[in-house]
Amino acid sequence: MGAPNHNMRTPLARVRGLGSARSGTEHFWRQRMTAVANVPLTIAGIVIVIALLGRNHAAAAQILGSPLIAIIMLLFIFSVATHMRIGMQVVIEDYVHEEKMKFALVMLNTFYAIAIGLASAFAILKLSFGV
Amino acid sequence: MAEAPSSAPRAPVRPLSPHLTIYKWPITMAMSIAHRVTGTGLYFGTALLAWWLIAVASGPNAYSNFQMLAGSWIGRLVLFGYTWALLHHMLGGIRHLIWDMIVGLDREGREWLSWATVVGSVTLTLLIWIVVYFFTGGLR
Numbered sequence: 053m054g055a056p057n058h059n060m061r062t063p064l065a066r067v068r069g070l071g072s073a074r075s076g077t078e079h080f081w082r083q084r085m086t087a088v089a090n091v092p093l094t095i096a097g098i099v100i101v102i103a104l105l106g107r108n109h110a111a112a113a114q115i116l117g118s119p120l121i122a123i124i125m126l127l128f129i130f131s132v133a134t135h136m137r138i139g140m141q142v143v144i145e146d147y148v149h150e151e152k153m154k155f156a157l158v159m160l161n162t163f164y165a166i167a168i169g170l171a172s173a174f175a176i177l178k179l180s181f182g183v
Numbered sequence: 184m185a186e187a188p189s190s191a192p193r194a195p196v197r198p199l200s201p202h203l204t205i206y207k208w209p210i211t212m213a214m215s216i217a218h219r220v221t222g223t224g225l226y227f228g229t230a231l232l233a234w235w236l237i238a239v240a241s242g243p244n245a246y247s248n249f250q251m252l253a254g255s256w257i258g259r260l261v262l263f264g265y266t267w268a269l270l271h272h273m274l275g276g277i278r279h280l281i282w283d284m285i286v287g288l289d290r291e292g293r294e295w296l297s298w299a300t301v302v303g304s305v306t307l308t309l310l311i312w313i314v315v316y317f318f319t320g321g322l323r
Contacts, residue, residue: 084283087276094273098266102315109243116239125236136226143223172233175240 079138086135093128100125117179125176133169137161214297218275221268228265266311271304 059066070076100121104112115121140161148154206212238249252258278296281287287296 084280087280091273091277094269098269098311102311105315109239109246112239112246116236129232132229136222136229139222140226143219168229168233172236175233175236178240 079141083135083138086131086138089127089131090135093124093131096124097128113179116176117182119180122176122180126173129169129172129176133165133172137165140165209294210297210301211293214275214278214300217271217301218279221272221275224264224268225272228268231261231265263308263312267304267308270307270311271300274300274303274307 068076100115104115107115116125141158144154144157144161148157235249235253238245253262278287278300281296282293287293
């Protein structure tokens with residue numbers, strides 16, 4: 053260690069590399085990972101929806117509940133819910149500057165993403181397990 | 184707003200730097216905004232996907248209610264917009280992933296990619312809806 057440390061950050065903080073938001077690049081990386089996953093899953097999702105158009109309830113329920121389709125839809129929902137939660141948080145943080153409102157909206161955003169993801173997953177699993 | 188606030192009449196009127204309303208929109212800027220707008224639309228649109236899945240899981244009545252609404256002209260309009268937003272956001276995302284790899288960032292590359300996003304999303308949306316209408320007998 054030659055040069056004196058003129059940095060206000062402690063060596064531990066520098067090693068952790070989490071920065072002022074205390075979460076590092078986790079959101080950045082997760083947003084890109086789910087983006088990559090969303091590409092094939094979205095294409096598969098569109099094909100599934102088109103294949104189901106115009107079918108009666110029994111056929112739609114059977115197809116959506118079949119293992120392969122159900123697994124693809126579950127992956128799609130999980131990836132989308134994660135991706136949209138991070139994306140909307142960025143939008144909120146960009147435009148809402150009043151601290152309490154921002155805090156409330158970021159929290160509401162998480163509730164929404166989890167509710168959508170869980171409700172969709174529940175519906176798919178219910179169809180799949182046939183109860 | 185260029186004029187000084189009325190509560191501070193003595194404040195000197197300084198020139199403002201040009202902002203969004205002044206510039207001619209470059210395609211990269213338009214596509215950046217479109218990416219955020221479509222993302223926000225899809226955020227709320229995912230509730231429709233959840234609604235559809237829950238309707239199928241709930242039984243024939245809930246399913247036929249959903250079918251009826253989705254088949255109405257406003258339902259089709261929403262689904263058409265949903266399709267475009269989904270494809271536009273997907274292609275925009277691929278564009279961003281390409282840029283993340285430090286490829287296509289020069290003037291020619293970034294403008295080509297931005298145009299490809301909008302041309303591609305509109306083309307794919309129309310293709311999908313043509314397929315839906317002519318090969319699966321529409322939404323009924």
